[in-house]
Amino acid sequence: MHQLTGLLATNFGSPSGVTTQDHYTRELWRLSGYFSVPIGLLVLGLIAYAVLRYRRRPGDDRKPAQFQYHIPLEATYTIIPLVIVAVIFGFMYSAENHVNKIAAKPAVAITVDGFQWGWRFVYPNGHVQIGTADYNNINTNNDLPVLVMPSNETVQLHVVSLDVVHTFYVKEFLFNRDLIPGINNVFDINVTKPGLYPGQCNNICGEYHAYMRFLVDVMAPAQYKAWYANQPACSITTAGVSAIQKGNCSVINAGSNFSGNTQG
Amino acid sequence: MTLLEQRTSITFEGHEPNLMEIVPGPRPHGILKYVTSTDHKQIGLNYLITAMIAFGVAGLMALVMRTQLIVPNNHFVSENVYNEMFTIHGTLMLFVFAGPFAFAGFGNYLVPLMIGAPDMAFPRFNNLSYWLYLGGFSLLMAGFLTNNGAAQFGWFGYAPLTEAIHSPGPGADLWLAGIGLTGLSGIFTAVNIITTVFTLRAPGMVMFRMPIFVWNILVTMFLILLAFPVLTSAFAMLWIDRHLNGDFFRAAHGGQPILWQNLFWFFGHPEVYILALPYFGIVTEILATMSRKPVFGYKGMIAATLSIGALSMGVWAHHMYTTGAVLLPFFAAMSLLIAVPTGIKFFNWIGTMWRGTIVLNTAMLFCLGFLSMFLFGGITGVILAQPVLDFQLHNTYFVVAHFHYVLLGGIMGGLGGLYYWYPKMTGRKMSEKWGKLGFALIFLGFNLTFFPQHDLGLRGMPRRIETYNAGMGWNFLNELSSIGAYITGVGVLVTAWNFFSSWRKGEIAGDNPWDGQTLEWACSSPPPDHNFEALPPIRSERPVWDANHPDMLTEVGH
Ligand code: HEM
Ligand SMILES: [Cu+2]
Ligand SMILES: [Cu+2]
Numbered sequence: 138m139h140q141l142t143g144l145l146a147t148n149f150g151s152p153s154g155v156t157t158q159d160h161y162t163r164e165l166w167r168l169s170g171y172f173s174v175p176i177g178l179l180v181l182g183l184i185a186y187a188v189l190r191y192r193r194r195p196g197d198d199r200k201p202a203q204f205q206y207h208i209p210l211e212a213t214y215t216i217i218p219l220v221i222v223a224v225i226f227g228f229m230y231s232a233e234n235h236v237n238k239i240a241a242k243p244a245v246a247i248t249v250d251g252f253q254w255g256w257r258f259v260y261p262n263g264h265v266q267i268g269t270a271d272y273n274n275i276n277t278n279n280d281l282p283v284l285v286m287p288s289n290e291t292v293q294l295h296v297v298s299l300d301v302v303h304t305f306y307v308k309e310f311l312f313n314r315d316l317i318p319g320i321n322n323v324f325d326i327n328v329t330k331p332g333l334y335p336g337q338c339n340n341i342c343g344e345y346h347a348y349m350r351f352l353v354d355v356m357a358p359a360q361y362k363a364w365y366a367n368q369p370a371c372s373i374t375t376a377g378v379s380a381i382q383k384g385n386c387s388v389i390n391a392g393s394n395f396s397g398n399t400q401g
Numbered sequence: 402m403t404l405l406e407q408r409t410s411i412t413f414e415g416h417e418p419n420l421m422e423i424v425p426g427p428r429p430h431g432i433l434k435y436v437t438s439t440d441h442k443q444i445g446l447n448y449l450i451t452a453m454i455a456f457g458v459a460g461l462m463a464l465v466m467r468t469q470l471i472v473p474n475n476h477f478v479s480e481n482v483y484n485e486m487f488t489i490h491g492t493l494m495l496f497v498f499a500g501p502f503a504f505a506g507f508g509n510y511l512v513p514l515m516i517g518a519p520d521m522a523f524p525r526f527n528n529l530s531y532w533l534y535l536g537g538f539s540l541l542m543a544g545f546l547t548n549n550g551a552a553q554f555g556w557f558g559y560a561p562l563t564e565a566i567h568s569p570g571p572g573a574d575l576w577l578a579g580i581g582l583t584g585l586s587g588i589f590t591a592v593n594i595i596t597t598v599f600t601l602r603a604p605g606m607v608m609f610r611m612p613i614f615v616w617n618i619l620v621t622m623f624l625i626l627l628a629f630p631v632l633t634s635a636f637a638m639l640w641i642d643r644h645l646n647g648d649f650f651r652a653a654h655g656g657q658p659i660l661w662q663n664l665f666w667f668f669g670h671p672e673v674y675i676l677a678l679p680y681f682g683i684v685t686e687i688l689a690t691m692s693r694k695p696v697f698g699y700k701g702m703i704a705a706t707l708s709i710g711a712l713s714m715g716v717w718a719h720h721m722y723t724t725g726a727v728l729l730p731f732f733a734a735m736s737l738l739i740a741v742p743t744g745i746k747f748f749n750w751i752g753t754m755w756r757g758t759i760v761l762n763t764a765m766l767f768c769l770g771f772l773s774m775f776l777f778g779g780i781t782g783v784i785l786a787q788p789v790l791d792f793q794l795h796n797t798y799f800v801v802a803h804f805h806y807v808l809l810g811g812i813m814g815g816l817g818g819l820y821y822w823y824p825k826m827t828g829r830k831m832s833e834k835w836g837k838l839g840f841a842l843i844f845l846g847f848n849l850t851f852f853p854q855h856d857l858g859l860r861g862m863p864r865r866i867e868t869y870n871a872g873m874g875w876n877f878l879n880e881l882s883s884i885g886a887y888i889t890g891v892g893v894l895v896t897a898w899n900f901f902s903s904w905r906k907g908e909i910a911g912d913n914p915w916d917g918q919t920l921e922w923a924c925s926s927p928p929p930d931h932n933f934e935a936l937p938p939i940r941s942e943r944p945v946w947d948a949n950h951p952d953m954l955t956e957v958g959h
Contacts, residue, residue, distance in 0.1 A: 150855070150856060150859055151793075151859055152859055152860065152861075161789060162789050162790065162792070162793055165787060165789050165790055166784070166790055166793075169783065169784050169787070169790065173780045173783065173784070176780075177776060177777070177780050180747055180748075180751070180776055181773060181776065183751045184750075184751060184754075184769065184772055184773070187751055187754040187755055187759070188754065188759055188761065188769065191692070191754060191755065191756060191757050191758065191759050192758075192759045192761055193758040193759055193760055193761075197758065199758050200758075200953065201692060201693040201694050201756065201757040201758045201953070202694065202755075202756035202757065202956075203694060203695060203953050203954065203955050203956050204695075204697075204756075204955075204956045205695045205696070205697060205698070205699060205955050205956065206697075206698060206699075206700075206701075207697075207698075207752070210748075210752075211698050211701050211745070211748075211749075214744065214745060214748040215701075215741065215745055218740060218741045218744045218745075219741050222737045222738060222740055222741060225737060225783070225787065226730075226733065226734055226737055229733060229787045229788070229789060230730055230733075232789045233729055233730070233733075233788055233789050236789050236792065237729075253567075274474065275473070275474050275868050275869065275870050276473065276474045276870055276871050276872070278870070300561070300567070301559070301561050301562040301567055302559045302561070302562065302658060304723065304795070304796060306796075306861075306863065308860070308861025311792070311793040312792050312793065313723045313791075313792055313793070313795040313796065314723055314725060314792075315723050315724045315725065317658055317659055317724060317726070318561060318652030318653070318658050319652035319656075319657055319658055319659065320658075320659055320724065320725065320726050322724075322725040324725075335861075335870075335873070337861075337863055337866075338863070339795070339796045339797070339863040340559070340796060341484070341554060341555045341559070341562070341865040342562060343484075343553075343554075343562060343567060344480045344481055344484065344553075345480060346480075346484075346865060346866060346867075347480065347866035347867040347868055347869070350870075
């Protein structure tokens with residue numbers, strides 16, 4: 138019995154996330170597993186059985202059956218999948234509402250700008266973290282731009298593209314959201330586990346797409362407060378190749394300096 | 402009636418009908434025949450061979466990519482070359498190989514034969530379709546010869562990355578023109594095949610006696626007519642943006658990049674079924690013949706195909722769940738619903754094998770490969786159809802694994818079709834020994850390549866990245882995947898060798914080597930010009946079987 142519940146609680150290979158929302162994602166993933174593993178095995182089993190059982194062997198003079206229709210059977214395997222699909226949809230619908238919920242008053246709101254090929258994180262007080270990776274060596278994390286945020290609080294991210302389509306993606310958040318010129322995308326994230334998480338652009342955006350990485354540094358709220366208080370308004374922390382921009386505050390309103398253009 | 406009865410006196414086993422020459426005198430052969438022929442069989446072969454060449458070229462690109470990814474922080478090719486590789490690999494595989502191989506190659510060759518027609522409705526138009534298609538293939542390849550290289554933005558070329566300012570140079574234009582030409586070719590083929598099916602069916606061949614393959618091709622052709630013009634229009638708009646300073650997709654000038662995504666996927670999802678349905682048809686034919694049974698649930702099968710076609714027009718935004726700009730529940734519900742007719746097909750396939758006498762030859766093995774892989778790809782499809790799960794898995798290697806299972810499942814069916822109809826096309830069989838070896842290598846290699854990619858996706862590896870950090874936990878799985886790709890490559894070589902060497906040396910097959918059921922087995926192998934000298938009476942959807950096995954007719958009722 139214990140083993141059985143152990144099996145039922147399996148994540149079917151999915152990693153566990155670090156946010157309050159990821160719970161819904163994993164529930165849904167498990168639910169899909171409960172349906173698809175037995176169905177997959179059933180269909181595969183029927184195929185294997187049919188092939189092995191009805192295979193023609195040498196000296197076999199069976200006559201093949203010549204039936205063609207069996208309406209009750211056909212109706213059954215139309216209706217049961219319809220019901221299953223409806224159930225999956227029901228669970229999905231309620232999970233979706235939780236995952237996409239937006240708080241009216243988030244604890245922190247940060248703007249995330251993507252450009253070819255780096256990130257800019259703008260805080261309410263005007264503090265800016267900006268940077269691109271080292272294009273020569275993907276094995277170093279030194280120069281990556283860092284998104285700092287508090288744990289156990291609702292953080293609202295406003296994702297904006299300064300040039301082409303990018304996607305904000307952090308594996309541990311179990312979440313992707315696109316940065317599309319002309320579209321305002323906002324989502325909430327509430328990370329329960331402080332730590333350092335790698336993130337990466339997840340939509341082909343040109344030559345150095347693979348290098349468009351960043352780090353998320355999630356701190357306990359008190360620690361975050363201390364960090365935030367230490368960041369003077371309109372300061373810039375640069376990283377990577379855009380070190381030229383150090384100390385140039387005008388950049389906040391001119392992302393074009395980094396992408397070459399904002400035309401799209 | 403008397404006419405029909407007279408016809409039954411023809412025996413169809415081992416019988417060699419006299420060739421019916423319409424035009425007396427010498428006929429073109431060799432290269433001249435290849436260039437000028439309006440015969441649907443020759444054009445079908447042209448498509449099949451050209452598509453296989455495209456498969457080889459795109460396959461080499463896949464091996465370049467897998468070699469680049471075999472270890473982290475690799476510098477086998479540069480970023481730009483890698484981006485060219487996946488863009489042209491995907492484009493060739495979809496627009497030049499997988500689609501045309503089935504709907505234009507097998508479609509051309511088989512549809513007239515299966516409905517008892519002498520040729521396509523518009524034979525010269527058919528010839529033009531092929532040359533447009535070859536032109537498209539050439540333009541796509543020509544991108545590599547230009548100074549900025551071929552297109553580098555992926556097969557769905559999201560604006561504004563495709564705008565002149567971000568993708569300068571003729572590579573992107575050649576990509577637009579190349580796909581545009583293959584699209585036009587597809588539209589022409591669709592017009593041709595639809596007309597053929599509606600007007601050239603033999604007496605007795607009513608719609609509900611057409612083989613499932615013909616039904617699936619017919620629905621595919623309607624999908625082409627609905628989808629490709631939208632793609633062509635989107636390409637025209639992008640061309641205007643690139644060269645005439647248009648603003649369709651340029652946000653800074655009031656354009657809407659998201660419009661591109663909607664237009665593209667409005668084409669793109671039906672395209673997925675344009676790629677899949679013909680292979681469903683191929684597999685259905687092979688399963689029925691090799692089990693020596695009628696297709697189980699024939700009419701339900703057709704209903705399933707029609708509803709897949711209809712639903713596929715309303716699910717495009719499931720590729721755009723993460724844009725935050727689509728109505729999630731609607732597209733999720735429609736996408737999940739497609740699982741139902743697909744499931745019906747699976748059970749019908751099982752029903753077709755049930756209580757048959759199954760011949761487990763290479764063609765049948767490839768069909769089983771199709772069934773198992775498509776099943777798996779279908780299940781991961783139901784997972785990705787749920788927006789919440791897609792938020793997690795979107796654009797990761799999980800998606801790469803999913804669509805390769807679906808597509809290569811289809812290709813397995815296509816290879817089965819090659820083994821199955823090769824005797825009809827050449828009069829000879831492909832070697833079973835090499836065939837089984839090729840199957841084993843491809844099946845093993847394929848699963849080794851793509852199964853680990855599900856896990857890679859769950860571990861957060863994005864698609865379309867040229868290299869990756871060594872500390873992400875992706876190294877071992879990528880290594881497995883690359884080794885699998887090399888094994889697949891060997892399997893493809895074995896199969897190709899079998900294909901070409903059997904052309905002259907294969908075992909003589911005779912007209913109806915598999916005890917086939919549908920009309921193409923009623924003419925000689927290869928069929929003469931204008932196909933049929935005489936037709937058996939068509940009283941069910943398997944006229945040749947009825948003629949050869951009057952004691953084993955389809956049971957009526959249930
Ligand atoms: C052994 C066979 C194959 C191998 C090893 C292979 C490998 C690959 C690889 C490495 C990628 C790039 C993934 C990425 O960087 O995101 C890719 C993408 C792709 N492949 Fe394949 N592939 C194979 C067969 C096929 C077939 C048969 C088809 C279609 C019929 C196909 C269609 C695609 C498509 C559409 C893409 C996406 C291209 C893009 O991202 O724009 N592949 N494949
Ligand atoms: Cu990117
Ligand atoms: Cu789709």
